[in-house]
Amino acid sequence: MKLNIFQRYYTMSDNEQRSYLMNLIHLVPIQRRRNGNYTNAENSRRQTSVTFTLSDGVGCFKRVCKQTFLETFNVSPSKITTPIKRLKSGLYMFTDKRGGCKTFKYTHHDRCVVREHVNCFPSDVSHYCRPKHNNDIEYLSSDLNINRMYAAFKKEHPNTLISKRFYYRVFRKDYPNVKFRRPRVDSCKTCDLLHMKQSSSSNKAEACKAKMDLDAHHRVIEKARKEVANDCLQSTLPGGEACVLTIDLQKVFPLPKLTHSKMYYNR
Structure with missing residues (x-):
């Protein structure tokens, strides 16, 4: 008999299977309550008992235990969790609510509004890298x-319904190459001077010359860093003649914030 029930069950669709299980599961009043952390029965988490039945093939249903019910249909306990919840809510037919036509809270216009606001913030390239890097x-x-x-x-659009989560999602998805710069506290005076000339000069020749000088200055810095790294490597080798000393300057938090290295460390 169990084999017939099993074979019949797996000829059904998913919705028919869940509906069939719902017809075999019954909610009955609790016959006996044991001691619990409540004084009134209404405060109990459990308000009904769940019983399981199987057809005997002649039009009658016999009550079985939960384990027998699960083994007959070869399903896990999670398979009957949703049907039981539907029964407790007053439903007797199962309908799969997954998929279907999804509606989105925000429109393409909302995404364009967020993008327009992000574009109004000025951005620049890395301070330490030349344009080709x-x-x-x-x-x-x-x-x-x-x-x-x-x-x-929100200050610019006080009546908007766009949430911070949607704003953040648009920023991460539409601007993958835009990042927040770390607080800069070690820029030298040459870098600052040439960068200001390049960005603020109205003369293209002067701006081009400042850009060339800045690239040359960066090449000198990179060469010095490579020599320091080479000296550090030589100092770790057996018989190496190089000795490297590291001095850690204690950080301070000046107010107002200073971004120039000379002013920062003199402070």
């Missing part, structure tokens, strides 16, 4: 973060 990465000001950007967005 990582030229696809742009950096926003170190004073910015998602919370401050969204606060400015």
